[in-house]
């Protein structure tokens with residue numbers, strides 16, 4: 169009973185901090201996305217390609233979450249965009265990012281120079297789903313090599329998501345995988361979850377993801393203009 173109370177308090181404190189982060193994003197006109205996946209699903213590769221495709225149109229920034237190492241941050245820093253690495257080793261080796269870690273990372277970024285901020289969460293399909301970071305949209309990256317049953321096994325992360333990116337579709341010919349079964353499993357958990365199939369490696373389907381991002385950014389800007397127009 170006590171344990172449950174502690175967890176509830178922890179999540180409530182996190183939500184308060186997440187709201188604060190969201191206000192910071194909105195004040196600075198930033199669209200923020202929280203990318204979640206298992207380890208090795210290809211989040212960093214998706215981000216690299218995204219920066220290559222979208223880096224001229226929008227000012228992008230990345231917060232990288234890992235338990236240890238700054239390997240992924242180094243991969244993105246070569247694009248000369250703001251990248252902040254969070255290693256949770258210093259937070260007791262947490263297996264997820266929380267709103268407080270993001271708040272601290274934001275102090276290291278010039279937010280007036282960012283249009284879209286990507287948060288690459290720690291590779292884990294369980295608790296990242298429970299922690300609101302203040303993002304506007306949650307994106308799951310799922311690699312084809314993970315099989316069809318991930319949505320059924322990890323329902324929370326799928327239930328809360330705004331987009332499912334099915335990555336590594338270039339491997340389809342080599343795998344014994346039923347893509348339509350994967351889609352059905354995801355729909356069972358979250359019937360409104362849109363999905364995009366792509367390969368960050370071959371770029372197949374990648375323009376769908378870029379279009380989705382552009383649409384989200386434009387929708388957010390429109391909302392802002394509408395609310396600005398009110399007396």
Ligand code: MG
Nearest residue numbers: 211212240288
């Ligand atoms: Mg990574």
Ligand code: ZN
Nearest residue numbers: 262263264295
């Ligand atoms: Zn965790």
